[in-house]
Amino acid sequence: MVPYRGQWKILSVGLLSIALALIGPTPAAAQDEEKPYVIKDGVVDWYTFSGFRRYHAECHVCHGPDGLGGSFAPALVESLKTLPYDEFLEVVVNGREQVGASVQSKMPAFGENLNVMCFVDDLYAYLKARSDGALGRGRPKKQPKPQEARERDDACMG
Amino acid sequence: MRGSLRTSCLVAAALLVPLSASANEGLLVMQENPAEWVMPTGNYANHRYSKLAQINTGNAGQLQVAWTFSTGVLRGHEGGPLIIGDTMYVHAPFPNTVYALDLNNDATIKWKYEPKQDPDTIPVMCCDTVNRGPAYGDGKIFLYQADTTLVALDANTGKVLWKAVNGDPKVGATGTSAPMVVKDKVIVGISGGEFGVRGHLTAYDINTGKQVWRGYSMGPDSDTLMDPKKTTHLGKAVGKDSGTNTWEGDQWKIGGGTTWGWYSYDPELDLIYYGSGNPSTWNPAQRPGDNRWSMAIWARNPDTGMTKWVYQMTPHDEWDYDGINEMILADIPVKGKTRKALVHFDRNGFGYTLDRETGELLVAEKFDPAVNWATHVDMETGRPQVVSQYSTDQNGEDVNSTGICPAALGSKDQQPAAFSPRTGLFYVPTNHVCMDYEPFRVSYTAGQPYVGATLSMYPAPGGKHMGNFIAWDASKGAIVWSNPELFSVWSGALATAGDVVFYGTLEGYLKAVDASTGRELYSFKTPSGIIGNVTTYMHRGQQYVAVLSGVGGWAGIGLAAGLTEPQAGLGAVGGYAALSNYTALGGQLTVFKLPD
Numbered sequence: 001m002v003p004y005r006g007q008w009k010i011l012s013v014g015l016l017s018i019a020l021a022l023i024g025p026t027p028a029a030a031q032d033e034e035k036p037y038v039i040k041d042g043v044v045d046w047y048t049f050s051g052f053r054r055y056h057a058e059c060h061v062c063h064g065p066d067g068l069g070g071s072f073a074p075a076l077v078e079s080l081k082t083l084p085y086d087e088f089l090e091v092v093v094n095g096r097e098q099v100g101a102s103v104q105s106k107m108p109a110f111g112e113n114l115n116v117m118c119f120v121d122d123l124y125a126y127l128k129a130r131s132d133g134a135l136g137r138g139r140p141k142k143q144p145k146p147q148e149a150r151e152r153d154d155a156c157m158g
Numbered sequence: 159m160r161g162s163l164r165t166s167c168l169v170a171a172a173l174l175v176p177l178s179a180s181a182n183e184g185l186l187v188m189q190e191n192p193a194e195w196v197m198p199t200g201n202y203a204n205h206r207y208s209k210l211a212q213i214n215t216g217n218a219g220q221l222q223v224a225w226t227f228s229t230g231v232l233r234g235h236e237g238g239p240l241i242i243g244d245t246m247y248v249h250a251p252f253p254n255t256v257y258a259l260d261l262n263n264d265a266t267i268k269w270k271y272e273p274k275q276d277p278d279t280i281p282v283m284c285c286d287t288v289n290r291g292p293a294y295g296d297g298k299i300f301l302y303q304a305d306t307t308l309v310a311l312d313a314n315t316g317k318v319l320w321k322a323v324n325g326d327p328k329v330g331a332t333g334t335s336a337p338m339v340v341k342d343k344v345i346v347g348i349s350g351g352e353f354g355v356r357g358h359l360t361a362y363d364i365n366t367g368k369q370v371w372r373g374y375s376m377g378p379d380s381d382t383l384m385d386p387k388k389t390t391h392l393g394k395a396v397g398k399d400s401g402t403n404t405w406e407g408d409q410w411k412i413g414g415g416t417t418w419g420w421y422s423y424d425p426e427l428d429l430i431y432y433g434s435g436n437p438s439t440w441n442p443a444q445r446p447g448d449n450r451w452s453m454a455i456w457a458r459n460p461d462t463g464m465t466k467w468v469y470q471m472t473p474h475d476e477w478d479y480d481g482i483n484e485m486i487l488a489d490i491p492v493k494g495k496t497r498k499a500l501v502h503f504d505r506n507g508f509g510y511t512l513d514r515e516t517g518e519l520l521v522a523e524k525f526d527p528a529v530n531w532a533t534h535v536d537m538e539t540g541r542p543q544v545v546s547q548y549s550t551d552q553n554g555e556d557v558n559s560t561g562i563c564p565a566a567l568g569s570k571d572q573q574p575a576a577f578s579p580r581t582g583l584f585y586v587p588t589n590h591v592c593m594d595y596e597p598f599r600v601s602y603t604a605g606q607p608y609v610g611a612t613l614s615m616y617p618a619p620g621g622k623h624m625g626n627f628i629a630w631d632a633s634k635g636a637i638v639w640s641n642p643e644l645f646s647v648w649s650g651a652l653a654t655a656g657d658v659v660f661y662g663t664l665e666g667y668l669k670a671v672d673a674s675t676g677r678e679l680y681s682f683k684t685p686s687g688i689i690g691n692v693t694t695y696m697h698r699g700q701q702y703v704a705v706l707s708g709v710g711g712w713a714g715i716g717l718a719a720g721l722t723e724p725q726a727g728l729g730a731v732g733g734y735a736a737l738s739n740y741t742a743l744g745g746q747l748t749v750f751k752l753p754d
Contacts, residue, residue: 057598
């Protein structure tokens with residue numbers, strides 16, 4: 001179990017922004033110690049696969065296939081090289097806006113979207129694996145879904 | 159001469175003001191004048207055909223750029239300009255600027271309108287902040303904004319005459335489509351099928367902006383505006399509450415079936431035609447049943463909204479094959495008999511020919527040989543015969559169905575085809591892309607994406623190209639010629655009496671080809687990829703061809719990085735090339751003419 005996984009989920013989604021404030025920034029060092037994904041012989045852990053799958057439902061329309069960016073939104077394979085977990089979570093929950101003469105960029109707030117928030121750590125794991133260069137393009141080979149993940153999904157999705 | 163014709167139209171329209179049919183009759187006359195381009199679809203029949211022949215197969219190779227105009231916006235530019243008299247109306251994606259350009263005065267800006275819209279609208283637009291252009295009627299320009307505000311502007315001054323709000327972006331409802339003026343009404347649809355928005359077509363009074371009727375894609379008969387006994391599906395009465403009884407419980411309330419494509423109108427039959435989109439969600443396991451009337455072709459009365467007939471092309475969608483593409487109305491021979499036909503190139507890869515009076519299905523054939531999800535359409539039941547291997551429903555949740563053709567982009571998306579009465583052929587911009595599709599459980603939150611499937615797309619097997627531009631014989635249901643294109647062709651076509659057909663490419667080329675053979679006559683690379691529709695008009699005796707550049711839209715986003723190579727290999731070549739290597743964002747109108 002990686003240290004950050006599920007930190008936010010003990011709280012109801014309605015309280016997310018408060019939760020974020022309470023959690024505060026995660027020390028950067030903590031994230032360097034352990035990767036949020038496991039890849040052995042080209043096979044990824046279920047959670048990373050789940051991140052791939054949810055990414056290509058919820059995110060790829062703007063951020064492009066495989067995190068490579070589109071004309072609409074930045075390449076997350078680049079962003080995740082410098083964006084720490086807590087900031088990633090902050091942007092996913094609250095969104096981000098950049099609207100000017102030549103840019104009309106508006107990331108929506110996904111804080112109340114179970115299809116995103118129940119899998120936000122999976123998304124992070126997948127995108128981190130992509131930005132670390134540990135995972136290539138396309139659909140990865142995956143480990144079977146563990147019972148723990150089933151229980152987690154059922155509890156979160158309601 | 160053109161000016162005087164327009165004046166006489168206006169006079170005629172003015173005289174008819176007390177009658178309800180004024181704008182319609184004005185447009186019925188105006189659409190016959192090839193000097194103008196009075197509606198986004200070219201004419202009510204959606205032909206995108208011009209009687210102008212100054213540019214022909216012999217001289218199209220000499221075309222040159224006459225003038226250009228920047229819209230000041232960098233997002234995907236769909237649709238195209240209108241030309242009314244000596245004024246050109248050019249629109250842009252969000253924030254949906256409209257410019258009136260004075261063609262008598264070097265296209266100087268007569269007026270500019272830029273609405274203030276909440277940026278929160280941007281992220282609920284699934285596939286870029288596109289807008290397919292304004293409509294003209296009764297001296298007004300009707301702009302359908304991203305935030306679903308329908309605004310009527312004085313065509314001469316740009317002054318706001320009235321506004322109406324058609325939907326709520328907070329639940330994911332947005333405006334992308336071009337309105338159509340029919341009689342004294344302006345008809346608009348709604349976008350947001352990926353947000354669980356229940357689609358509807360709505361008519362507003364052109365003088366007041368008051369809502370006259372609204373017909374939903376699903377729901378009880380009072381919502382769908384269907385008569386259980388008189389409204390038909392393939393000749394049979396639809397029966398009571400056909401818009402709810404193929405859904406479980408209340409699912410129809412977030413059932414999708416949005417109406418963001420093009421509309422056409424037959425003044426003799428007095429019917430408007432359009433298509434409805436995908437049912438929400440993309441996970442078919444969560445919505446058992448046929449999900450009527452998503453994925454359907456509709457014929458409605460423009461005065462009351464009542465549905466005369468409906469035909470569902472893809473019952474219980476499992477691939478996101480929206481049925482919204484344009485309906486082209488043409489009287490063509492089918493099996494030796496001239497029919498009042500409706501021709502439709504669906505996302506699902508079938509080219510349909512129907513009798514537009516009765517909704518009878520006449521022809522349904524694949525317009526891309528790669529299409530594999532169904533073997534054929536049963537002409538009795540109208541149902542596609544689905545191949546189990548490619549059924550994401552039969553394969554089930556959490557199973558990745560591979561090698562499905564076409565991809566969710568469809569064999570063709572909204573980019574409208576053209577019809578030339580001279581050749582009798584339809585000119586169709588197409589996609590040649592396949593996909594893997596894995597549906598999974600998803601929960602609904604208002605205003606949030608409601609997708610429930612992951613997919614990856616790649617060029618159709620054996621090819622190194624992702625698009626074709628084809629000529630289609632709708633009488634037989636057969637391809638006459640086909641030009642491969644590196645990327646999906648996402649630009650609306652134009653056919654002309656000069657037997658030249660025009661279209662744009664995602665790399666940014668404006669191309670002119672021979673209508674009979676497809677032979678390329680001219681090609682020019684504009685500043686950005688083209689997803690706009692080609693327009694032609696005549697001014698001071700000279701024929702012009704105009705097109706908006708500005709890469710974007712669904713194709714622009716998805717292809718920017720290049721598609722996934724299904725068998726992991728090295729190097730991005732051919733069909734796997736990244737669009738971002740060819741073009742970048744831009745928003746420009748380029749206008750072409752022959753040398754003086």
